[in-house]
Amino acid sequence: MQEIIRLESISKTYRIAERKETMSAALQALFKRKYTYVEALKEVSISMYEGEIVGYIGPNGAGKSTTIKIMSGILVPDQGVCQVLGMTPWQDRVQYVQHIGVVFGQRSQLWWDVPVLDSFELLRHIYKIPSQEYRHTLTMLSEKLELTSLLQRPVRQLSLGQRMRCEIAASLLHHPKILFLDEPTIGLDAESKLAVRSFIKQINQETGVTVLLTTHDMSDIEALTSRIIMIGSGQKLYDGSLTQLRHQYDSLSQVTVKFAPTSSNSALERELFLSTFHQHDKFTCVSWTNTEAVFRFDPAAATLTELVTDLSVHVDVANIAVHTTPVEELILKLYKEYKV
């Protein structure tokens, strides 16, 4: 896979002028300003490859939006190298923006008082999209994002979910190679979230567009990304797959085994048998009742099939449920480990 985004040791510090309480102190400050400094990014390095969907996560104030602003050329870092598609975003801006699409969930790129279609037309002119290509793309996006009934309405009349679908369409009109999505599902109801998610997945699969997605919603991450990059207090803390994360923080598999109601074993027999699991070298029986038992084992040392084979000699099994730790919990463990 080809590397299309490369950040090397990117740092960014914001300078904030101190505000004074009293009028005289404020007047004095006009001549002798005092500043505080916020280190938003500290030597962050990131590589992304063509066609990937990467989840960029971290708690509030971690530095996610600052990174996206640097990658999209809106902000200039204090230090480091940023190469996207072989360009430096803030230097080759006019050429560069032809290749990227950006959506900020908290801000609109559409004109508030005019119909959505007028904003799209304006973007067509800005990006110099040939009319036939524009019509074709608009039809495709309108169908996939169900925009037909929205296009003639002013943006201010749209619901958040409707507006977000239009924002995403606007960011794709010029067929960008990379899509930066900064919290695209923020504030959306369950149905709108699903619509946005399934569209992102579909467009990535069909066009190969590379996607960097920031979100606080871990179900977005689970549904869309196989790789996550975590940032905390301006530093990159984790870069890897969800599977790796699961191995790291969820090393033991847990299964609940339900006994058949018409089981031929007596409760006593079952109890005696389950108590032998205390000495079992591969499986631990965590708890049991008359109707079910919970087991834990290390998937590197044993398999579910072995457990079922062992069990079925002595008890009638009706059902087995494998417990997987929700991604939300895994990420919380990661945040805790790094104290962010």
Ligand SMILES: Nc1ncnc2c1ncn2[C@@H]1O[C@H](COP(=O)(O)OP(=O)(O)OP(=O)(O)O)[C@@H](O)[C@H]1O
């Ligand atoms: N324009 C600015 N001026 C001063 N400080 C800023 C500015 N923008 C961001 N910051 C500070 O930089 C740090 C990183 O902010 P950033 O918006 O990149 O974080 P984030 O991870 O996107 O957070 P969130 O999840 O809350 O959107 C924060 O401490 C924030 O207060």
